């Protein structure tokens with residue numbers, strides 16, 4: 570049984586390869602791979618791991634995958650890498666994992682290729698990174714406590730103002746790629762349908778456990794898409810903290826930049842190449858050390874006027890994604906109960922999967938319900954949910970599926 574890391578030479582690929590090389594079980598099973606022979610060989614030599622190199626357009630791609638049990642795809646933007654790799658996985662009956670946060674690659678797996686993946690008898694689990702494991706599992710836990718939920722809101726914030734760290738080159742490149750293809754600007758689930766909606770089209774106030782009270786506005790794609798697959802809640806919005814003036818400026822710059830990318834030929838290609846030379850790969854270990862993120866969620870049953878809010882705290886996004894990917898590989902090689910098909914992380918490994926990622930803290934969830942005095946209140950919109958919930962009777966509930974551990 571062998572585990573292949575494809576795209577081992579990138580920022581995240583290298584982080585995962587280093588962790589695999591130190592892992593007692595996975596170091597015996599792991600093969601490093603990527604498109605650049607020199608880069609892959611140098612890394613594999615440093616980590617004393619076996620390796621191979623091939624491009625995704627290589628006609629012999631199936632040859633490299635034929636003895637592999639599971640491929641962990643760390644090569645992004647995923648819009649370029651998911652399709653050739655999953656097609657080879659289908660032909661060679663190889664399980665597929667990735668850390669994608671891109672709507673188009675998620676759609677390809679969950680919608681276009683779902684039947685083929687199932688008939689090939691393989692498992693595909695995309696989104697095993699910070700976006701989406703943290704929000705996906707929190708959403709599934711909240712949904713478990715309120716199965717009749719009609720609305721879901723999700724958000725995250727740095728636990729401390731000083732916990733912000735530089736964004737990796739891979740994420741910048743993914744954003745440019747998304748702007749060029751007009752995808753992922755902002756997704757929402759409205760009455761059961763995933764839709765592209767304007768960036769920052771809704772805002773509200775959220776109280777994070779460590780970051781405190783913050784104004785948040787809608788932005789994001791993968792989190793919404795994955796949470797919708799996992800929970801089937803009909804109305805979902807995902808938010809990020811933002812200052813109103815900065816929000817207007819970002820919105821303006823985003824539109825100008827997206828326009829230039831789409832209408833000036835080869836502009837996006839040029840920018841992607843400039844990024845390779847001008848940006849560092851990602852935050853250093855020192856920059857990441859001790860940094861943490863608050864993840865917050867709220868489910869609401871608009872008919873019954875019930876609201877449940879819950880939070881978890883996780884380590885910074887890159888360390889979290891590294892650990893989530895490693896845990897995902899470990900589970901897939903040891904758990905024989907996952908059925909063939911395409912699954913979100915919480916569907917495959919359960920909503921408590923996030924709690925198995927080192928450093929994750931779950932706070933007590935709070936349930937708000939009508940009492941005698943507030944029986945006439947009704948919860949009908951996101952804005953009113955905030956005020957209404959504060960008038961309802963609050964009750965603490967353990968966040969876990971079956972009470973406390």
Ligand SMILES: NC(=O)c1ccc[n+]([C@@H]2O[C@H](COP(=O)([O-])OP(=O)(O)OC[C@H]3O[C@@H](n4cnc5c(N)ncnc54)[C@H](OP(=O)(O)O)[C@@H]3O)[C@@H](O)[C@H]2O)c1
Pocket residue numbers: 576577578579580581582603604605608624625643644645646647649650668669670696697698699700701737738739740742743850851886887890
């Ligand atoms: N969900 C999360 O929490 C999370 C966190 C971080 C990153 N990500 C995503 O993970 C991906 C990687 O991020 P990163 O920061 O590691 O990026 P990166 O440093 O730019 O590395 C990208 C890797 O992909 C390879 N690659 C790119 N295009 C390829 C292609 N067409 N064919 C084969 N290999 C290709 C690169 O190979 P070369 O070295 O040969 O160029 C490199 O190994 C991005 O899509 C990013 O959005 C997700």
